[in-house]
Amino acid sequence: MSENLNLKISSSPHVRSKTSTSDVMFDVLIALTPAAAFGLYQFGWHSALLMLVCIACCVGFEALFQKIVKKKITVLDFSAAVTGLLLAMNLPPELPVWMAVIGSFFAIIVVKQLFGGLGQNFMNPALAARCFMLLSFSKQMTTFTYDGVTAATPLTILKAGGDVNIKDMFFGFTGGTIGETSAIALLIGAVYLLIKKVISPKIPLIYIGTFAACIAIYATVKDYNVAQYTLAHLFGGGLMLGAWFMATDYVTSPITSLGKIIYAVILGLLTFVLRIFGSGAEGVSYAIIISNILVPLIEKFTVPAAFGEGAEIKDKKAHRQELKEEKKAQKEASTDNEVKEKDKFDFKGIMKAIVAICIITLVMGAALGVVYNVTKDPIEKANEKAKTEAYKEVFPDAYEVRNPELDLTEINDVIKEMGYTHDTIDELNIAIDENKNLIGYVFVVTDDNGYGGEIQMVIGFRNDGTVTGISFLSINETVGLGMEATSEEFKKQFVGKSSTGITYTKQGAVLENQVDALSGATITTSAVCDGVNAAMSIMEALKGGATGE
Amino acid sequence: MSFTFKGGIHPYEGKELTMDKEVIEYLPKGDMVFPLSQHIGAPAKPVVKKGDRVLVGQLIAEAGGFVSANIHSSVSGTVKVIEPRLTSSGSKVNSIVIENDGKYESVEFVPNNTPVGELKKEEILEAIKAAGVVGMGGAGFPTNVKLSPKNADEIDTIIINASECEPYLTSDYRRLMEEADKVIEGLRIALRLFDGAKGIIAVEDNKPKAIKLLQEKLKDDPDIKVNKMKTKYPEGAERQLIYANTKRYINCKMLPADVGCIVHNVDTAYAICEAVREGKPLIDRIVTVSGDAIQNPCNFLVRTGTNFAELIEAAGGFKSEPEKIIAGGPMMGKAVYQTDIPITKGASAILCMTKDEVAENEPGACIRCGRCVSVCPGRVMPNALADCVEHNDIEGFLEGNGMECCECGCCSYICPAKRHLTQTIAGTRKLVLASKKK
Numbered sequence: 001m002s003e004n005l006n007l008k009i010s011s012s013p014h015v016r017s018k019t020s021t022s023d024v025m026f027d028v029l030i031a032l033t034p035a036a037a038f039g040l041y042q043f044g045w046h047s048a049l050l051m052l053v054c055i056a057c058c059v060g061f062e063a064l065f066q067k068i069v070k071k072k073i074t075v076l077d078f079s080a081a082v083t084g085l086l087l088a089m090n091l092p093p094e095l096p097v098w099m100a101v102i103g104s105f106f107a108i109i110v111v112k113q114l115f116g117g118l119g120q121n122f123m124n125p126a127l128a129a130r131c132f133m134l135l136s137f138s139k140q141m142t143t144f145t146y147d148g149v150t151a152a153t154p155l156t157i158l159k160a161g162g163d164v165n166i167k168d169m170f171f172g173f174t175g176g177t178i179g180e181t182s183a184i185a186l187l188i189g190a191v192y193l194l195i196k197k198v199i200s201p202k203i204p205l206i207y208i209g210t211f212a213a214c215i216a217i218y219a220t221v222k223d224y225n226v227a228q229y230t231l232a233h234l235f236g237g238g239l240m241l242g243a244w245f246m247a248t249d250y251v252t253s254p255i256t257s258l259g260k261i262i263y264a265v266i267l268g269l270l271t272f273v274l275r276i277f278g279s280g281a282e283g284v285s286y287a288i289i290i291s292n293i294l295v296p297l298i299e300k301f302t303v304p305a306a307f308g309e310g311a312e313i314k315d316k317k318a319h320r321q322e323l324k325e326e327k328k329a330q331k332e333a334s335t336d337n338e339v340k341e342k343d344k345f346d347f348k349g350i351m352k353a354i355v356a357i358c359i360i361t362l363v364m365g366a367a368l369g370v371v372y373n374v375t376k377d378p379i380e381k382a383n384e385k386a387k388t389e390a391y392k393e394v395f396p397d398a399y400e401v402r403n404p405e406l407d408l409t410e411i412n413d414v415i416k417e418m419g420y421t422h423d424t425i426d427e428l429n430i431a432i433d434e435n436k437n438l439i440g441y442v443f444v445v446t447d448d449n450g451y452g453g454e455i456q457m458v459i460g461f462r463n464d465g466t467v468t469g470i471s472f473l474s475i476n477e478t479v480g481l482g483m484e485a486t487s488e489e490f491k492k493q494f495v496g497k498s499s500t501g502i503t504y505t506k507q508g509a510v511l512e513n514q515v516d517a518l519s520g521a522t523i524t525t526s527a528v529c530d531g532v533n534a535a536m537s538i539m540e541a542l543k544g545g546a547t548g549e
Numbered sequence: 550m551s552f553t554f555k556g557g558i559h560p561y562e563g564k565e566l567t568m569d570k571e572v573i574e575y576l577p578k579g580d581m582v583f584p585l586s587q588h589i590g591a592p593a594k595p596v597v598k599k600g601d602r603v604l605v606g607q608l609i610a611e612a613g614g615f616v617s618a619n620i621h622s623s624v625s626g627t628v629k630v631i632e633p634r635l636t637s638s639g640s641k642v643n644s645i646v647i648e649n650d651g652k653y654e655s656v657e658f659v660p661n662n663t664p665v666g667e668l669k670k671e672e673i674l675e676a677i678k679a680a681g682v683v684g685m686g687g688a689g690f691p692t693n694v695k696l697s698p699k700n701a702d703e704i705d706t707i708i709i710n711a712s713e714c715e716p717y718l719t720s721d722y723r724r725l726m727e728e729a730d731k732v733i734e735g736l737r738i739a740l741r742l743f744d745g746a747k748g749i750i751a752v753e754d755n756k757p758k759a760i761k762l763l764q765e766k767l768k769d770d771p772d773i774k775v776n777k778m779k780t781k782y783p784e785g786a787e788r789q790l791i792y793a794n795t796k797r798y799i800n801c802k803m804l805p806a807d808v809g810c811i812v813h814n815v816d817t818a819y820a821i822c823e824a825v826r827e828g829k830p831l832i833d834r835i836v837t838v839s840g841d842a843i844q845n846p847c848n849f850l851v852r853t854g855t856n857f858a859e860l861i862e863a864a865g866g867f868k869s870e871p872e873k874i875i876a877g878g879p880m881m882g883k884a885v886y887q888t889d890i891p892i893t894k895g896a897s898a899i900l901c902m903t904k905d906e907v908a909e910n911e912p913g914a915c916i917r918c919g920r921c922v923s924v925c926p927g928r929v930m931p932n933a934l935a936d937c938v939e940h941n942d943i944e945g946f947l948e949g950n951g952m953e954c955c956e957c958g959c960c961s962y963i964c965p966a967k968r969h970l971t972q973t974i975a976g977t978r979k980l981v982l983a984s985k986k987k
Contacts, residue, residue: 008873008905009639009884011972013958015560015716016906021913021965077913118914119966255919255930306950307554307928308788308800311808 025078031189039178043093057104058084086126089179143480146175155281190244210268242284394460394469398431420534422449452476482524553779581854582891590616605655619681623832623852637876680824686814698806712785715878720835735818748773842871842901910967921960931960
């Protein structure tokens with residue numbers, strides 16, 4: 001051939017689909033847009049700033065890292081941008097920008113690049129970063145403002161036994177992270193991903209289904225309004241964002257069909273356990289990153305049978321007869337050919353996976369037990385120390401605070417009768433000076449009507465009945481709201497009070513026996529006041545005795 | 550209801566370019582090249598020598614063993630030389646080169662008009678063997694060998710693979726549209742070899758005209774049915790085709806005959822008919838010349854040994870400069886680096902593309918999207934197999950059923966990261982097979 005052709009050769013196939021990695025990632029970005037836009041509308045410009053900062057930082061850190069280690073710079077595949085946007089959508093709207101930068105660094109450098117870059121990370125980078133930030137900046141990461149004021153999220157309210165508005169939750173008019181509040185906006189994005197076939201509905205549907213089933217059973221057992229409670233859990237917190245956008249993350253979810261089912265069921269169960277029995281109200285992020293770690297194991301046990309695996313040559317005639325009959329039956333039932341394929345179930349694989357997961361759970365449980373036993377004594381010692389320090393704080397003048405180990409049953413009966421039904425006096429200590437003179441009393445009181453359950457406080461009194469100070473031994477209120485009770489400013493208000501019936505006000509304390517309520521945490525304020533009042537009522541009686549001495 | 554299986558892809562079909570163009574007979578002008586290996590098995594042995602005059606249909610090389618095939622001249626002329634020549638496989642193969650005198654003087658073919666029911670089995674196999682018929686779908690397995698399985702009494706189904714799922718290819722479709730009777734006759738002759746066996750002609754549902762034509766012709770024949778297959782690639786993959794039509798599974802260690810099936814290509818059935826009825830050896834076939842670089846895409850009836858360049862010229866030459874020329878379909882065909890290559894018995898198409906999609910897309914990191922797994926008709930995990938290969942973990946490759954790969958190319962096609970999955974897996978399969986032979 002005389003013509004000089006410049007031909008390229010390569011191995012077959014010679015055609016490629018039009019979809020590339022960057023198309024897939026860009027589709028995810030598009031799908032996140034409705035929820036991100038809603039976050040912007042809802043929470044204002046600071047949330048937009050956070051989203052921009054996270055995306056810019058993730059892309060920037062990735063490029064920088066790849067430049068430094070002399071790898072090919074691949075930020076144009078948009079995967080870092082997806083991580084950035086997802087991270088921002090998982091942050092509270094008022095988070096300081098520098099924290100978002102640190103979160104982006106953790107997501108891209110620590111979780112993604114250090115493990116080998118795209119496709120190699122064993123956890124969802126955005127979620128791993130969120131959990132890292134929850135531990136590092138727990139206060140800021142759990143402070144949610146809505147309509148300009150700090151407010152509890154629907155799930156927190158739900159956990160405390162309060163009522164929520166399902167409609168508001170569905171449309172997103174509640175507090176929460178930037179991207180999680182609007183279920184409808186997230187679902188619009190999810191539908192887009194399903195239509196574009198970027199994700200399969202398998203994981204999200206089974207995940208949400210398992211979770212909803214558990215919640216419904218729990219609600220039935222607890223005699224809640226099942227529909228209301230279940231819906232609130234479905235639209236509350238990060239479930240929709242997590243199930244549709246993060247549990248479906250290709251890199252950190254199983255590829256195999258059966259693996260996807262197992263993974264989704266584990267996700268549903270873990271989310272249920274973490275939300276209902278965990279200390280926090282939210283459980284999706286932790287559920288997903290824990291399940292992410294199980295993915296290689298799940299995948300190992302769910303490798304699908306190859307085409308024709310186990311096909312037999314011998315005894316063909318009987319086999320064929322069987323098949324013929326089966327086919328006939330199938331024809332009669334006029335079922336689709338493809339249906340049967342899907343019904344194939346790998347029991348061996350599933351059993352293996354279950355056994356392995358059980359063993360892991362057992363080992364983890366045993367490890368937890370060992371840790372508990374080893375740390376039991378040090379923890380008790382630490383508790384004692386905390387107590388001593390609290391005594392010192394409420395009664396700085398005391399040389400020593402002693403527990404005379406009185407039987408407090410009668411006293412507690414008395415305060416219950418007086419109307420302090422939520423309060424219990426745990427300890428009644430005496431404070432003495434260097435010369436062993438009685439200079440006052442130190443009460444340890446528990447009020448079980450706090451926002452986050454029990455509040456155990458220490459209250460000191462002089463002989464004349466004036467409060468020397470209060471302190472908290474255990475308090476589990478909402479960070480940023482009820483937790484503010486532990487601030488010096490709040491505690492200081494009680495010093496010098498001497499008559500029972502301390503009340504709180506939101507308009508600024510004027511009266512002698514008034515304190516300023518904590519903003520957004522009246523339940524906490526009320527619980528603390530009740531505790532102090534209960535102790536004070538006993539103190540009334542002791543006052544007389546002391547002066548008579 | 551269409552017959553199908555799980556997996557597969559839907560690439561751009563490109564069949565509209567040539568689908569409705571009638572076959573044009575092309576008479577070659579230049580030298581004819583007959584590679585001695587254009588089938589699976591031992592190379593044929595030349596029975597002519599330099600300077601010999603040969604006629605159309607004259608045997609020029611005879612089967613070199615049980616699994617081998619005869620080769621005939623498709624023109625009249627003089628044997629110029631016997632030397633290694635480049636073939637579409639990319640390597641040089643010993644070939645008989647014949648100088649075409651343009652006279653097309655033919656040996657006399659002896660027709661046989663015995664009714665099918667009275668044909669003797671040995672007679673049929675002998676005629677097919679003599680005519681050098683091989684599988685014309687591309688693999689080139691000698692047909693007489695395929696039709697003589699050890700368990701002949703257990704064969705109950707012969708499937709004519711007319712799905713033609715490779716994009717661009719329309720040669721089988723044209724054969725069906727223009728020579729349906731001979732294709733059916735070929736199938737009937739093959740069925741004659743197996744008592745009680747039934748025939749199936751499997752056609753993809755993107756060829757409704759062919760389906761209608763066949764149904765019309767076969768409406769009174771209880772032994773042959775026409776199955777409408779779902780249009781997707783690789784609907785015509787042998788194992789998947791057998792499953793789709795009979796619900797029988799075979800794996801890589803088995804042959805179709807192990808589940809009582811034999812699969813033939815449309816053109817093969819036609820060639821069987823020609824061999825038995827006309828006594829005519831396999832010396833021509835339909836070749837689709839297509840692609841976006843071709844001026845005038847069409848279907849040619851081509852004599853084996855014809856040069857690629859001549860055919861491209863006959864199709865009007867290049868419209869624009871091609872970046873890639875493929876012998877066969879775009880999914881499993883072979884890219885060639887020049888056009889001085891002969892048409893062989895298994896050559897179904899010459900595709901000339903202005904753009905090479907492979908070079909255009911640089912491979913990136915696997916994002917574990919699972920698309921390759923969901924499209925794989927062999928139901929293996931191409932991503933995991935390719936990872937095994939990259940880590941030199943042959944055991945892992947075998948455990949992951951790497952040998953079940955049929956190299957259809959779906960995984961490479963669908964991969965958004967544009968990884969060369971098929972290439973990686975196919976290369977390793979060849980290594981494993983080679984080490985087993987040792």
